[in-house]
Amino acid sequence: SQQGEEDPQALSIQEGENATMNCSYKTSINNLQWYRQNSGRGLVHLILIRSNEREKHSGRLRVTLDTSKKSSSLLITASRAADTASYFCATAPANAGGTSYGKLTFGQGTILTVHP
Amino acid sequence: EPEVTQTPSHQVTQMGQEVILRCVPISNHLYFYWYRQILGQKVEFLVSFYNNEISEKSEIFDDQFSVERPDGSNFTLKIRSTKLEDSAMYFCASSYRLAGAVKNIQYFGAGTRLSVL
Numbered sequence: 001s002q003q004g005e006e007d008p009q010a011l012s013i014q015e016g017e018n019a020t021m022n023c024s025y026k027t028s029i030n031n032l033q034w035y036r037q038n039s040g041r042g043l044v045h046l047i048l049i050r051s052n053e054r055e056k057h058s059g060r061l062r063v064t065l066d067t068s069k070k071s072s073s074l075l076i077t078a079s080r081a082a083d084t085a086s087y088f089c090a091t092a093p094a095n096a097g098g099t100s101y102g103k104l105t106f107g108q109g110t111i112l113t114v115h116p
Numbered sequence: 117e118p119e120v121t122q123t124p125s126h127q128v129t130q131m132g133q134e135v136i137l138r139c140v141p142i143s144n145h146l147y148f149y150w151y152r153q154i155l156g157q158k159v160e161f162l163v164s165f166y167n168n169e170i171s172e173k174s175e176i177f178d179d180q181f182s183v184e185r186p187d188g189s190n191f192t193l194k195i196r197s198t199k200l201e202d203s204a205m206y207f208c209a210s211s212y213r214l215a216g217a218v219k220n221i222q223y224f225g226a227g228t229r230l231s232v233l
Contacts, residue, residue: 033221042120042224048221103149103172106151
């Protein structure tokens with residue numbers, strides 16, 4: 001099954017605008033994380049939200065989680081050209097006890113381009 | 117800041133050859149992972165490793181793959197007989213804690229691009 005599907009697949013905005021990316025998933029999760037990947041580089045962890053949380057902030061990042069809809073959104077406010085990258089959501093599945101096995105399941109990603 | 121390092125950054129090999137991809141996880145981390153990303157596709161989980169044994173593996177991680185922590189610092193992924201479809205970027209990751217109430221943040225290396233010809 002497809003887990004962690006993001007939309008849009010690509011997003012192009014001007015510097016200073018806000019960027020919103022969405023992610024949907026199918027199975028029960030322990031937490032959901034957002035990662036960033038610059039072209040040809042590794043994944044950098046941005047923010048984690050637990051299944052019992054609804055919203056979390058970190059600097060210019062705001063993440064929401066709706067477990068009833070199995071969806072999450074990442075908002076980047078006041079975007080900068082340096083935010084240009086691919087953004088992935090990743091889910092850590094919950095086992096029967098509600099803890100995570102550790103394995104992350106990534107979505108397809110959203111390619112964000114911020115024009116100066 | 118501590119980081120996960122992977123070598124080589126690019127590995128070219130002939131089909132059928134064995135390759136070993138190397139990773140040095142962050143020093144106080146206890147959990148280790150390999151993922152791969154075929155060009156244009158999702159990052160896919162391969163295997164997790166803890167306490168010198170595999171914790172979990174995916175369907176991709178068949179008998180051609182093996183992992184090892186040969187010493188206190190390295191974590192390797194071996195592909196015994198490479199196929200064309202093994203061409204991908206391979207990422208190593210490590211984390212301090214696994215899960216539960218504690219954060220499961222995985223720190224990723226920059227990756228090794230494997231090209232099988």
